Amino acid sequence: MHDPLLNQETKRSNPFVSPVHEGKSGPSEIDSASFLKTTFQENPSKGLELLFKRYYNPLCSHAVRFVYSKQIAEDLVSEVFFQFYRTRAYENITSSYTSYLFRSVRNECYTYMKREFGKMDTLEVSEENTFSTYHQQPDAEIHYNNLFIKVNEVIARLPTQCQKVFLLSRFENKKYHEIADELHISPKTVEVHISKALKHLRSALHGEWMISFGLTVLSLI
Amino acid sequence: MKTTISKYTLFEYLAGRATPLERQLIEDWIENKENAETFHQWLMEFEIKSPQFVPDQEAAIMHLMRRLDSDFNPTAKPDVAEAGPKASFFTGNRFWLIAASVALLVSSGWWFRDALQYKSYQTAYGQTTNIYLEDGSKVALNSNSKLKIPRIGFSGNVREVLLEGEAEFSVSHTIDDKRFVVKTSDAFQVEVLGTTFSVFARPRGTKVALTSGSVRIGYSKDNLRKEVMMEPGDLAFLDQAGDVQLEKKQDVKTFATWKEQRYMFNATSVREILAMIEENFGQKVTLSDSNIASRTITGNFKTKNANELIRTISEVLDMKVGQNGNTIYLTND
Numbered sequence: 001m002h003d004p005l006l007n008q009e010t011k012r013s014n015p016f017v018s019p020v021h022e023g024k025s026g027p028s029e030i031d032s033a034s035f036l037k038t039t040f041q042e043n044p045s046k047g048l049e050l051l052f053k054r055y056y057n058p059l060c061s062h063a064v065r066f067v068y069s070k071q072i073a074e075d076l077v078s079e080v081f082f083q084f085y086r087t088r089a090y091e092n093i094t095s096s097y098t099s100y101l102f103r104s105v106r107n108e109c110y111t112y113m114k115r116e117f118g119k120m121d122t123l124e125v126s127e128e129n130t131f132s133t134y135h136q137q138p139d140a141e142i143h144y145n146n147l148f149i150k151v152n153e154v155i156a157r158l159p160t161q162c163q164k165v166f167l168l169s170r171f172e173n174k175k176y177h178e179i180a181d182e183l184h185i186s187p188k189t190v191e192v193h194i195s196k197a198l199k200h201l202r203s204a205l206h207g208e209w210m211i212s213f214g215l216t217v218l219s220l221i
Numbered sequence: 222m223k224t225t226i227s228k229y230t231l232f233e234y235l236a237g238r239a240t241p242l243e244r245q246l247i248e249d250w251i252e253n254k255e256n257a258e259t260f261h262q263w264l265m266e267f268e269i270k271s272p273q274f275v276p277d278q279e280a281a282i283m284h285l286m287r288r289l290d291s292d293f294n295p296t297a298k299p300d301v302a303e304a305g306p307k308a309s310f311f312t313g314n315r316f317w318l319i320a321a322s323v324a325l326l327v328s329s330g331w332w333f334r335d336a337l338q339y340k341s342y343q344t345a346y347g348q349t350t351n352i353y354l355e356d357g358s359k360v361a362l363n364s365n366s367k368l369k370i371p372r373i374g375f376s377g378n379v380r381e382v383l384l385e386g387e388a389e390f391s392v393s394h395t396i397d398d399k400r401f402v403v404k405t406s407d408a409f410q411v412e413v414l415g416t417t418f419s420v421f422a423r424p425r426g427t428k429v430a431l432t433s434g435s436v437r438i439g440y441s442k443d444n445l446r447k448e449v450m451m452e453p454g455d456l457a458f459l460d461q462a463g464d465v466q467l468e469k470k471q472d473v474k475t476f477a478t479w480k481e482q483r484y485m486f487n488a489t490s491v492r493e494i495l496a497m498i499e500e501n502f503g504q505k506v507t508l509s510d511s512n513i514a515s516r517t518i519t520g521n522f523k524t525k526n527a528n529e530l531i532r533t534i535s536e537v538l539d540m541k542v543g544q545n546g547n548t549i550y551l552t553n554d
Contacts, residue, residue, distance in 0.1 A: 045289075052282050058268035060276045074276050078285050085289060099261040141260065142248045149237045171274075 033096060040090045048085050051097060056081075059105045065148040066109035068155065069170045076112060080104045106144040113147060117205050147208055154204045158197055165193035226250045228263050235267050269372065339369040339383070346503035347526060349479060356380060357393035358401065361480045364501045375399070387500075389419035389480060392434075408441045409459065418451075419476050423500055427459040430476035438465055482525050488517040494534065502527035509552040513538065 040047035056077060063073035080101065084090060093100050155163060161183075168179045169190070176194075180187040226247055233239050234247045251260055344350055344364050352360040352368060356375060362368055366386020375381075380401045392401045392413050403411045405422035416434020421427065429438060429451065436451040442463045449465045451457055456471040475485040479501070486494060492514040495506045504527040508514055518537055524530045531549060535542045540551045 045286075049282065052285070053278070055265075056278050056281060057272065057276060058265050061268040061272040061274065062264065064273045070274055070276065074281055078281055078288075081285055082288060082292075086292060096258055096261070098265050099258050102261045102264055139252060141251050141257070145235070145248075145251070149235075152237055 036097060044085070044088075044090065047090065048081065051084075051101075052081055055097070055101050059101060062102065063105055063109050064171075066106075066113055066144075066151060068151065068167070069173065071173050072112070076108045077105055080108055103141075106141070110140075110144055110147060113151075113205070117202050118208075143208075147205070150204060150208065151201065154201050155197075158200060162193045162197055165190055166197040169194055226256075228266070231260075231263050232267050232270070235264070236271070340372045341367055341369045343367045344386075346501065349482070354380075354382075356395060356399075359391040361389040361391075363387035363389075363479050365503060384420055384422055386423060387419070387421045387479070389417070389476075391417045410439050412437045412439060419473075421476075425496055425500070428476075429457045430471065430473040431455050431457075432473050440465055482523060484522045484524065484530065486518045486520055486522070488519050490514065491516050491518065491534070491538070494518060498527050498530060504528075504531070505548050506531060507548055507550045509550060513540070513551070 036047055036050055039050060059077045059080070060070075060073045063076050064070060067073050067076065084101075084104070089100075095103075155166065158166060165179055165183065165185075168174045168182065169176070174182075176187050176190045179185075179190045183190075230239070230243060231247060234244060239247065250256055342350070342352055342362060344362050344366050346365050348364050350362050352362060352370075354360065354370060354375075358380075360368060360382075363386060366384070366388060368386075368388060369383040371381070378399060380395075380399055381404060382402070383404050385405070388403075390401070390403065390413075401413050403420050405411075405420065405427055409422075409427055411418070411420055411429055413434060413436045416436060417432040418434070418436055419430045419432075421429070429436065431451045431453050433453050435453075438449045438451065438457055440447055440449075440459070440463075447465070449457060449467065451467065452469075454470050454473055456468045456473060456476070457465050458468075460466050472487070475487065478485045484497075491508070495508075495514075499505055516538065518534065520537070522530060522533055524533070531542060531551075535551055538551070540553060543550050543552060
């Protein structure tokens with residue numbers, strides 16, 4: 001563990017990362033962004049295709065860190081692309097595509113998690129504008145990070161069998177009886193494991209929504 | 222306070238491995254709105270580097286297109302008016318749309334194909350490196366060389382990598398006998414199961430030296446597919462006519478001594494040594510007297526930079542080293 005106070009560039013990662021890779025995201029990034037922009041002007045649906053090809057996989061990979069379900073992650077990311085096209089957001093996007101898409105997906109994930117694992121607060125949910133990512137607090141990004149890091153911690157800490165069952169059910173989207181067959185346990189045990197995992201998640205994430213409520217209030221003032 | 226965060230530290234943080242203090246530093250950094258773009262850019266790189274799963278992209282885009290299609294269909298929703306004239310593209314018949322999207326998919330896929338599919342490692346002049354592949358194979362990459370490996374692991378029944386330059390491969394054998402293929406061009410490839418061999422693929426020529434195991438070289442000449450089997454100790458090279466020639470019982474171990482920054486010459490011509498220096502260090506060396514080029518040198522040199530090697534060679538040849546701009550020249554005393 002190095003001393004974080006020294007704030008040095010830790011380069012103990014792979015020594016073979018080439019100069020081509022390191023920090024050369026500059027020109028090519030700008031090139032492809034302007035290419036995408038032109039495409040959106042000339043043929044929006046082609047622009048969408050290109051954007052999708054480039055960002056769908058990394059965005060899904062990120063979303064799954066929050067929701068731990070392939071299906072839900074893909075649905076949330078697709079929804080972002082759908083709205084991006086439907087509302088023609090590509091016409092007045094001020095940030096980079098990367099920034100816009102990651103912000104939107106993270107916001108979607110957060111909203112989803114709050115609905116699924118937070119306390120149901122009808123008022124808050126109904127007032128939720130899912131695409132109000134532009135005027136967000138800067139702290140929101142940190143908040144999103146804390147959320148998915150926490151989710152991962154909780155799941156990593158689950159007892160082995162419980163974790164296995166939970167992942168099969170949630171990540172792989174398998175039915176209870178399928179999991180029971182696969183692991184040679186009773187469907188009842190599967191149920192117990194899953195509810196235990198969910199209980200852990202709910203209680204661990206409890207604090208997250210409290211902070212977020214504080215944030216919302218703050219932004220209203 | 223101005224803080225700069227390294228990409229590595231951010232990756233550790235995203236992976237949940239940062240210390241509380243590092244976490245604080247990074248959060249301060251993210252809170253600064255100026256860093257938002259960099260943060261998202263690195264987040265994207267992080268997800269490409271360590272993907273959590275690989276979604277079915279083609280199915281997803283078909284689904285999205287179908288959804289957009291029905292959304293813009295005037296009979297389905299009234300808000301088509303808001304979508305304006307551009308929406309007329311979607312009101313046409315569905316079959317045409319799907320056909321078009323498939324065509325787009327194929328063409329756009331082609332556009333980003335390389336960057337999406339492959340991760341490349343590039344060494345600078347004078348720099349060598351070891352790359353460990355996910356199947357347990359090891360690649361020692363010589364300087365001024367480039368290796369491309371599939372980003373999302375080896376899928377299918379072939380492990381395929383692309384090489385420009387020079388590398389030594391130690392390929393591990395897989396349970397399902399998956400072939401390992403090194404492509405140097407569309408017309409030349411080396412195929413193995415598990416073995417140690419080095420490949421030299423530079424403009425000057427293409428060579429393969431086999432240390433252990435067995436290797437099959439596939440190449441095409443005049444649009445014909447040809448094959449050559451190699452045994453340990455064999456050195457294969459592509460000749461001027463485009464055929465692969467085998468030299469038996471060579472000291473192939475000397476072939477990849479560059480791994481230890483060691484250069485072994487066995488009656489090697491000065492011409493060849495100077496070409497090697499230019500390839501590996503990007504240093505051009507010219508001779509005042511072209512007859513010297515065919516003189517040979519035998520010996521074992523250990524060096525990390527071109528200048529040291531050039532000085533040693535000049536001493537052996539009893540010549541003087543001079544410099545003119547970027548070019549180094551050797552002259553007779």
